[in-house]
Amino acid sequence: MTKIEIENVSMHYEVDDRSFFVLENINLHLQDGEFVSIIGPSGCGKSTLIDIIAGLKKPSQGEVRVGGKKVQGPGPDLGIVFQDYSLFPWMTSYENLYFAIEHTNENSSKGEMSAKAKKYLDIVGLSNFSDKFPNTLSGGMRQRLAIARMFATDPKIFLMDEPFGALDALNRIHMQDLLLYLWSRGHSRETTLYVTHDVDEAILLSDKIVILTPSPGKIKDIIDVEFERPRCRSNLVKCAEYIRLRSDLLSILNEEMLDALSEQEKHMRDLA
Numbered sequence: 001m002t003k004i005e006i007e008n009v010s011m012h013y014e015v016d017d018r019s020f021f022v023l024e025n026i027n028l029h030l031q032d033g034e035f036v037s038i039i040g041p042s043g044c045g046k047s048t049l050i051d052i053i054a055g056l057k058k059p060s061q062g063e064v065r066v067g068g069k070k071v072q073g074p075g076p077d078l079g080i081v082f083q084d085y086s087l088f089p090w091m092t093s094y095e096n097l098y099f100a101i102e103h104t105n106e107n108s109s110k111g112e113m114s115a116k117a118k119k120y121l122d123i124v125g126l127s128n129f130s131d132k133f134p135n136t137l138s139g140g141m142r143q144r145l146a147i148a149r150m151f152a153t154d155p156k157i158f159l160m161d162e163p164f165g166a167l168d169a170l171n172r173i174h175m176q177d178l179l180l181y182l183w184s185r186g187h188s189r190e191t192t193l194y195v196t197h198d199v200d201e202a203i204l205l206s207d208k209i210v211i212l213t214p215s216p217g218k219i220k221d222i223i224d225v226e227f228e229r230p231r232c233r234s235n236l237v238k239c240a241e242y243i244r245l246r247s248d249l250l251s252i253l254n255e256e257m258l259d260a261l262s263e264q265e266k267h268m269r270d271l272a
C-alpha cells in the first residue's frame with residue numbers, strides 16, 4: 001500500500017520581489033513500511049519537503065497525501081524529529097514524553113500513559129534522567145529523548161530531518177543502531193522519510209535513497225538499497241556491493257556539489 005504520495009510538488013518563495021524555486025515538480029511515492037532517505041546539497045530543499053509533508057508549509061503547487069488523505073496541516077499521524085530536538089525546555093524528560101503521549105493516546109488511562117512514558121525512557125537508557133530538564137542533558141541524550149517521544153506516540157509516519165547531524169561520530173553510531181532497533185522491533189515497520197547528508201547513514205538505514213539536485217531541488221535519481229535486514233554495520237562496510245554503491249553515491253553528490261558551486265558563482269557574477 002502507498003503510504004505517502006508526493007504529487008507534482010513545487011515550492012517557491014518571494015524574496016525582494018523576485019520569485020525563486022526551492023523545489024520543482026517532486027513526484028515520490030513511499031510504500032507502507034518503506035524507509036526512504038533524501039540526500040542532496042545544502043539548500044536543495046530537503047527540509048522544505050519534510051515541512052510540506054508534515055503540513056507545516058503549504059506547497060506552491062501539487063499536493064501530498066498520507067494514507068490517501070490530502071495533508072492540510074500538522075496531525076497526530078506524523079511523528080517528527082528535527083536536528084534541534086524540539087523538546088519543551090520547561091518539562092523534565094518524563095514530562096516531555098508524558099505530554100506527547102497524552103496528546104496522542106486519547107483513550108488511555110493516566111496509569112497506562114505513565115507506564116508508557118517510563119517504558120520508553122527505559123528503552124532509550126534515560127530512566128535515571130527522568131526528572132532532568134533538557135538543558136541538563138547531553139546532545140546525545142536529548143536526541144534519544146526526541147526519538148523516544150516519536151516512537152511513544154505511535155505515529156503512522158516518521159519524518160526525520162537530519163536527526164543525528166549535530167552528534168559526534170560515536171553517538172551517531174549509537175543512535176543509528178537505536179533507531180534501527182526501535183524501527184524494526186515492532187511487527188509493522190513505519191513508513192519513514194529521513195533527511196541526511198551522510199552517505200553511510202543513508203545506506204545503512206534505507207530501502208531507497210532519493211538524490212535531489214541543487215536549487216531548485218528536483219529528483220535526480222532514486223537508488224534501491226537491497227541489503228538484507230537486519231543489517232550489520234561491520235559486515236556491510238566490507239561488502240563489495242556496499243563499496244560500489246557508496247562510491248556511486250559520492251560521485252553523484254560530488255557532481256551535484258560542483259553544479260551548485262558553479263550556480264553560486266553565476267549568481268554572484270549576475271549580482272556584480
Ligand SMILES: Nc1ncnc2c1ncn2[C@@H]1O[C@H](COP(=O)(O)OP(=O)(O)OP(=O)(O)O)[C@@H](O)[C@H]1O
Binds near residue numbers: 040041
Ligand atoms: N521562509 C523562507 N523564505 C525564503 N527562503 C526560504 C525560506 N525557507 C527556506 N528558504 C530557502 O529555501 C532553500 C531551501 O531550504 P531548505 O532548508 O529546505 O534546504 P536544505 O536542503 O534542507 O538545506 P540544508 O541541507 O542546509 O539543511 C534555501 O535556499 C533557503 O534559504
